[in-house]
Each structure stands twice: as structure tokens, then as C-alpha cells.
Amino acid sequence: MFKPEAHGLPPDFQLTKFSTLRGCGCKIPQDTLNKYLLGTEILTANTAAEKNAEHDDDYIGTGMDCAVIPLKKHPQLRLVQTVDFFYPLVNDPYTMGKIALANVVSDVYAVGVTDLDKLDIILSAPTEISEEERNIIMPLIAEGFRDAAQNAKVNPYIKNSVINPWCMIGGIASAVVKREEVIMPNNAKAGDHLVLTKPLGTQLATNAYLWMCDKTEKYEELLKYYSEKDIVVSFQMAVKSMTYLNRNAALLMHKYQAHAATDVTGFGLLGHAQNLAEFQRDNLRFVIEKLPIITNILGFAEKLNYTNAKLRSGKSVETSGGLLIAMPPQASAEYCKEFNAMTNGEQNAWIVGHVAECAVKEAVLGDNVELLEVILPVDC
Amino acid sequence: MFKPEAHGLPPDFQLTKFSTLRGCGCKIPQDTLNKYLLGTEILTANTAAEKNAEHDDDYIGTGMDCAVIPLKKHPQLRLVQTVDFFYPLVNDPYTMGKIALANVVSDVYAVGVTDLDKLDIILSAPTEISEEERNIIMPLIAEGFRDAAQNAKVNPYIKNSVINPWCMIGGIASAVVKREEVIMPNNAKAGDHLVLTKPLGTQLATNAYLWMCDKTEKYEELLKYYSEKDIVVSFQMAVKSMTYLNRNAALLMHKYQAHAATDVTGFGLLGHAQNLAEFQRDNLRFVIEKLPIITNILGFAEKLNYTNAKLRSGKSVETSGGLLIAMPPQASAEYCKEFNAMTNGEQNAWIVGHVAECAVKEAVLGDNVELLEVILPVDC
Numbered sequence: 001m002f003k004p005e006a007h008g009l010p011p012d013f014q015l016t017k018f019s020t021l022r023g024c025g026c027k028i029p030q031d032t033l034n035k036y037l038l039g040t041e042i043l044t045a046n047t048a049a050e051k052n053a054e055h056d057d058d059y060i061g062t063g064m065d066c067a068v069i070p071l072k073k074h075p076q077l078r079l080v081q082t083v084d085f086f087y088p089l090v091n092d093p094y095t096m097g098k099i100a101l102a103n104v105v106s107d108v109y110a111v112g113v114t115d116l117d118k119l120d121i122i123l124s125a126p127t128e129i130s131e132e133e134r135n136i137i138m139p140l141i142a143e144g145f146r147d148a149a150q151n152a153k154v155n156p157y158i159k160n161s162v163i164n165p166w167c168m169i170g171g172i173a174s175a176v177v178k179r180e181e182v183i184m185p186n187n188a189k190a191g192d193h194l195v196l197t198k199p200l201g202t203q204l205a206t207n208a209y210l211w212m213c214d215k216t217e218k219y220e221e222l223l224k225y226y227s228e229k230d231i232v233v234s235f236q237m238a239v240k241s242m243t244y245l246n247r248n249a250a251l252l253m254h255k256y257q258a259h260a261a262t263d264v265t266g267f268g269l270l271g272h273a274q275n276l277a278e279f280q281r282d283n284l285r286f287v288i289e290k291l292p293i294i295t296n297i298l299g300f301a302e303k304l305n306y307t308n309a310k311l312r313s314g315k316s317v318e319t320s321g322g323l324l325i326a327m328p329p330q331a332s333a334e335y336c337k338e339f340n341a342m343t344n345g346e347q348n349a350w351i352v353g354h355v356a357e358c359a360v361k362e363a364v365l366g367d368n369v370e371l372l373e374v375i376l377p378v379d380c
Numbered sequence: 381m382f383k384p385e386a387h388g389l390p391p392d393f394q395l396t397k398f399s400t401l402r403g404c405g406c407k408i409p410q411d412t413l414n415k416y417l418l419g420t421e422i423l424t425a426n427t428a429a430e431k432n433a434e435h436d437d438d439y440i441g442t443g444m445d446c447a448v449i450p451l452k453k454h455p456q457l458r459l460v461q462t463v464d465f466f467y468p469l470v471n472d473p474y475t476m477g478k479i480a481l482a483n484v485v486s487d488v489y490a491v492g493v494t495d496l497d498k499l500d501i502i503l504s505a506p507t508e509i510s511e512e513e514r515n516i517i518m519p520l521i522a523e524g525f526r527d528a529a530q531n532a533k534v535n536p537y538i539k540n541s542v543i544n545p546w547c548m549i550g551g552i553a554s555a556v557v558k559r560e561e562v563i564m565p566n567n568a569k570a571g572d573h574l575v576l577t578k579p580l581g582t583q584l585a586t587n588a589y590l591w592m593c594d595k596t597e598k599y600e601e602l603l604k605y606y607s608e609k610d611i612v613v614s615f616q617m618a619v620k621s622m623t624y625l626n627r628n629a630a631l632l633m634h635k636y637q638a639h640a641a642t643d644v645t646g647f648g649l650l651g652h653a654q655n656l657a658e659f660q661r662d663n664l665r666f667v668i669e670k671l672p673i674i675t676n677i678l679g680f681a682e683k684l685n686y687t688n689a690k691l692r693s694g695k696s697v698e699t700s701g702g703l704l705i706a707m708p709p710q711a712s713a714e715y716c717k718e719f720n721a722m723t724n725g726e727q728n729a730w731i732v733g734h735v736a737e738c739a740v741k742e743a744v745l746g747d748n749v750e751l752l753e754v755i756l757p758v759d760c
Contacts, residue, residue: 074457118449176453
């Protein structure tokens with residue numbers, strides 16, 4: 001539990017107040033971004049390059065989690081790189097730093113790369129808070145980022161930091177690897193199973209906790225059906241999940257010969273499944289049949305009639321979500337078993353769907369989607 | 381001349397209104413940044429690594445323009461990378477895109493690397509402007525960035541774009557090169573000459589133009605001594621300079637066996653000279669003896685008593701400034717001559733100082749600093 005006063009901050013200090021958008025909800029949707037770039041030839045140039053290069057497993061430009069670029073002078077090597085930044089969605093600066101790190105490196109893990117060469121932090125200091133507060137918060141964020149980076153076995157370089165009305169945090173992760181070390185996300189096959197390595201529902205879990213801090217109407221409504229402890233427990237599970245690195249998930253992708261993966265963030269499970277489907281060589285349908293959701297969150301959504309439809313259709317916004325992986329059907333159960341064992345039961349992976357033949361490239365919900373309530377072990 | 385209405389924007393539209401800090405004036409000073417990181421062990425860890433690695437020409441972490449990192453698995457290769465972003469300082473979105481590109485790639489040029497593998501644009505869309513306006517501005521910025529990138533012979537990948545109250549633009553430039561292709565900025569020698577490849581005064585030149593747009597008191601004061609045309613001419617020279625790529629300056633560094641270089645931006649000529657001095661192997665004094673300043677700007681500063689002292693002491697904030705290069709004294713005149721010829725007289729390089737033996741590492745102004753008024757050819 002974050003205690004602002006323990007750090008010399010006012011007891012009512014809330015990091016999330018310095019931006020009106022939270023977490024991965026801040027991104028301009030890819031469609032809008034494409035619209036900005038239409039007519040500038042940037043989009044068409046990239047798209048053409050992608051269309052040419054996509055099928056020889058050499059190149060990822062925009063659209064997927066990270067870029068994979070053949071080096072001009074070293075064609076057997078790939079620069080794998082991602083940049084990601086967003087706004088605070090929890091009030092504890094240290095935890096925020098850990099989530100930001102997990103979120104940015106996840107893009108690189110999604111192509112099976114687990115060894116980074118360079119990691120930068122991007123921090124912006126809100127203009128509205130006092131210099132004294134800033135001097136407390138910024139080191140806490142940096143410390144969380146740093147501690148999480150050590151788990152990812154890479155030291156961050158701290159370079160850029162700008163003054164900005166909103167608090168912003170993110171990073172850049174870079175690796176140079178051999179071509180064969182990258183699992184290009186375009187190789188899914190009909191019959192593959194889809195595995196997901198973190199539960200859903202992080203956005204509502206963090207929002208409910210912020211409502212509790214502010215004693216809002218939504219919080220009062222929730223209190224008719226749930227206890228404060230329910231809200232705290234779900235929040236702690238979300239934090240546990242968001243700060244967990246997708247590194248083990250990526251390491252096992254190699255062992256179980258995964259065909260393609262993506263990480264689940266702002267566009268939700270179904271949105272990212274759709275992106276992944278569109279990036280495949282083959283025309284395939286990605287079918288989602290199970291939605292593992294953090295405990296209580298489905299109930300919160302139903303009682304408040306808030307993001308209920310989105311949650312149940314796999315479209316809820318996630319921050320630092322799990323990997324969604326297409327892999328041979330004979331590998332999926334063993335993958336999940338070994339993943340769960342590696343985490344000592346602290347995290348879970350589930351088979352959440354399958355890949356089928358199709359005339360087009362699409363992702364859909366199955367006819368009888370199972371809603372699975374997930375309980376992660378937390379201290380409370 | 382930027383005409384907002386020609387793009388479907390209101391005639392009084394000003395891109396610079398969507399942030400209160402402008403250009404490279406937005407950076408948190410390195411000292412403050414270090415303060416944030418003290419106690420988190422990030423600073424101490426990096427400093428220790430730098431101290432160990434600095435003198436074997438292998439490693440640049442924080443503090444200099446860009447990072448140069450030996451690749452873990454390919455130790456003969458270096459990842460050269462910079463990230464930079466700032467706020468608009470001109471109202472023309474297309475020009476702003478060009479300046480942003482020139483500014484970000486300049487960090488890589490400063491270590492003599494001219495061939496980039498990857499370039500990303502970072503764009504943030506102001507929340508205050510209408511969607512319609514945003515749909516006009518964002519493609520213009522991207523187009524300017526793209527056009528300038530083509531001159532740098534690299535295609536940008538457009539990935540990240542967030543909603544933010546302020547307009548923010550920048551990029552990430554990455555290259556993987558052999559160790560011997562990097563001119564590590566730590567090899568200056570006593571007796572070296574210092575060469576500068578762009579004039580100073582960009583901040584006041586752009587501010588004066590914005591004051592003219594707004595008909596402010598400062599503008600009315602300037603009109604007592606100068607014409608509107610004087611303000612426009614100086615502004616156009618600043619734009620010409622800020623959009624010019626430091627690529628030729630970097631290419632010639634190899635030919636003339638430069639010993640060390642940095643690019644001049646937010647900390648001003650003397651501030652960056654100080655950074656460069658501190659990064660040297662040897663204890664050296666960098667002495668600045670000449671300040672080439674865009675025409676009229678010294679006069680503006682004197683009449684307004686605004687940044688006058690800063691300008692005359694080499695401390696004025698610059699955006700997308702030139703390279704400051706230490707090179708053998710017998711090479712400097714020939715370097716400037718060839719640089720001026722390569723640009724067909726459109727740009728200039730000057731010998732602005734020298735490097736001397738010293739007990740400590742420092743940068744100072746010489747006793748009789750020459751203030752040189754620079755005129756670049758512009759259409760007006």
C-alpha cells in the first residue's frame with residue numbers, strides 16, 4: 001500500500017491526477033494514426049515495404065509491437081526495438097516505474113527476444129506539482145524502473161526527461177540479434193492453440209481502486225455489493241500482473257516452437273488478436289474461447305454497467321498485459337504447465353482459443369466464451 | 381511564409397501556443413536530472429560503468445549527445461542511439477517536422493556516424509485543438525520529418541503518438557556500426573582548433589518572429605530600431621540553419637581526422653563545450669574566442685535587454701545547432717573551406733576557439749571574444 005506521507009508527500013497526493021488519460025488508454029488508435037500519415041507517403045512507403053518484405057521473415061515496420069529491421073551493413077543481424085510511453089494509472093510512483101518497465105520490454109519479448117542491449121527511460125515531469133514533490137516522485141519512478149530492469153537483466157540508461165503538464169513515463173528497448181533468434185509473428189497455422197499468459201481486467205481493477213481513494217459515487221455503488229477488501233485484492237492482483245515480466249513467457253516460446261505472438265495492451269485481447277491475425281502469411285481466423293479475468297472485476301463491471309460489454313467481448317483496455325501466443329496444439333498444455341511451474345504458481349497461462357482456416361484474416365469470439373475468474377496469490 | 385488558412389486552419393492558428401516552453405528550452409537540466417537519480421543507484425551505476433569504460437573508447441552512456449553501446453553478443457559492433465523530443469518553436473508544422481528531424485539525427489552525426497538503420501518519429505497530439513485541426517497539423521509535421529529524413533537517406537518508421545495537452549515532437553535515431561566507424565568524443569588534444577558549423581541566436585530569432593505574429597510589447601520596442609523585414613530575415617536564417625542537416629559536417633570529420641565533437645542545443649555553445657571538455661581523457665581547457673551570431677540578433681538582444689548577457693557569453697539556448705568539433709590545428713582551415721564549398725555557400729563553418737593544456741577539464745570564453753555577425757542567403 002502506497003503511503004504518500006511516508007515519502008514526504010501530502011497524504012492526499014495522487015500521481016494519477018496529473019493526466020486525464022490513464023495507462024495504455026492514451027494511445028492514438030492505429031487507424032487515426034494511419035489517417036494522419038495518409039498522403040504524406042510515409043504510410044504508403046512503409047506499407048509497400050512491409051508487403052514486400054513481410055513474407056520473407058525479414059522485416060516488421062509499424063503496426064506490430066516492435067520493429068524488426070535488418071541492418072544495412074550486417075544483413076544477418078536484426079535491430080529489434082520498441083518505444084512506448086503512457087500516463088500513470090497507479091498512484092505509487094515506484095510501482096508505476098515497475099509497470100512501465102514491464103510494459104516496454106514486453107514488446108520485445110513478444111518476438112521471442114529476451115536479451116536486451118539497451119534500455120532508456122523516458123520521463124516527463126508534470127508542471128503542476130511543486131519542485132519539492134517532483135524531487136520525491138521522479139527518483140521513485142526511476143527506482144521502480146531500475147529494479148524491474150534488473151529482473152530483465154539489463155541496466156537502463158537514463159537520458160531524456162522533459163517538463164510537461166502531464167506525468168509521462170515510458171522507455172525504449174533495443175536489441176541486436178541474429179535473424180534466427182527472432183520469432184517473427186507471422187507464422188501461425190490452422191490448428192494452432194492460442195495461449196494467454198496474464199489475466200484481463202487491469203483497467204477496471206486500477207480504476208476501482210482510484211475511485212475508492214476518491215470515495216466517488218461509483219465507489220459508493222460498489223460498496224453495496226463488495227467490500228473495500230475486494231477492491232484492494234483485485235487491485236493488488238492487477239499490480240502483480242502488470243509488474244510481472246513477460247520474459248519467462250518469451251523464453252518458453254522457443255522451447256515450445258511458438259509460431260507467432262503479440263502482447264496485449266491498449267486495444268484489448270481481441271484487438272491485438274486481430275492485429276496478429278492481419279500480420280499472418282496465411283489467411284486465418286483467430287478464435288477466442290476463454291477470457292481469464294481478475295477476480296471481482298466482472299462483477300464490478302456488471303454492477304456499475306461500466307465496460308461490461310467490453311470486458312465480455314475481450315475488448316477491455318489492458319496495460320502491461322500478457323503475451324498471446326499461437327503454438328502447435330500438442331505444445332500448448334505443456335507450455336502452460338511449465339509456465340505455471342516457473343512462476344511457482346504466482347502467475348498463470350491458459351489456452352484461450354485456437355486458429356482455424358478462413359477465407360480472410362480475422363479474430364473473433366467463439367460461440368460459447370468461457371469467463372474464467374482468476375485469483376492470483378497476493379498479500380492483503 | 382506559413383499561411384494557416386492555406387491548409388484549412390484558422391488564420392490566427394499558432395502551433396507554438398500549445399506549449400509554454402519552446403524548442404530545446406524544455407529540457408530538464410542534466411544537474412536536476414542527476415539529482416532525481418541520486419540514491420536510486422542508477423546514476424552511480426552508470427557513472428561507475430562510464431568511468432571504467434570511458435577510457436577504452438568503448439562506451440558512452442548518459443550525458444553526451446547519444447549513447448554508444450558495445451553489443452553483448454557482437455562485441456566488435458556498437459549500437460549508436462539517441463532519443464530527443466521537444467516542443468514547437470515555429471508555427472509552420474511542416475518546418476517544425478524538418479527541424480525535429482535535423483535535431484534528432486544531429487546527435488548521431490556528432491560521433492561521426494552518418495548512416496542510420498532506423499528512425500522513429502515521436503508525436504504527441506495536443507488535447508486542446510479540435511480533431512479537424514489535428515488532422516491537418518499531424519500530417520504536415522510528419523511530412524516535414526519525412527522530407528528531411530530523405531535528405532538524411534533514411535526512411536522514418538512512424539509508430540508512437542500519444543494524446544497530450546502539449547504538442548510534442550521528436551524522434552529516435554539508431555545505427556549499428558563497427559567500432560572504428562565511431563569518432564568517440566574523448567580524444568581532443570592540446571593545440572586542437574575548435575570548429576562550429578552553424579551560427580548562434582536561433583532562440584531569439586524565433587522568439588522575435590513570434591512576438592511579431594502577436595504584436596507584443598517587445599515587438600513594438602524592436603520596431604523603433606528595426607523593420608519587420610529585419611525580423612523576418614533573421615527568422616528565415618534561423619529556420620534555414622535549424623533545418624540544415626549536420627550530415628556534411630559529420631562526413632568531413634572523418635576526412636579531417638576530428639578528435640571529438642558535440643552538437644549545440646539547449647545548454648548553448650559554452651554549456652556543450654563544457655560537457656565535451658568533461659568527457660575528454662585528458663585534462664583540457666576549451667577556449668571559445670569567436671561567437672558567430674545570426675544577423676540582427678545581437679542588436680535585438682541589446683535593445684530589449686533580453687538574453688543579451690547569455691548571447692554574449694555563448695550561453696544562449698539553441699535548437700538544432702551546429703557541431704562543435706575539436707580537430708588538429710593544421711586541418712581546421714581546410715575543413716571550413718571544404719564545408720563551405722559543399723554547401724555552395726549556403727552554410728558556413730568557423731574556427732571559433734582552441735584547446736589548451738589545463739590542470740582541470742573546463743570550457744571558458746577567451747579574453748577578447750569576437751562577435752561575428754552572420755548572414756546566410758535567404759529569399760525574402
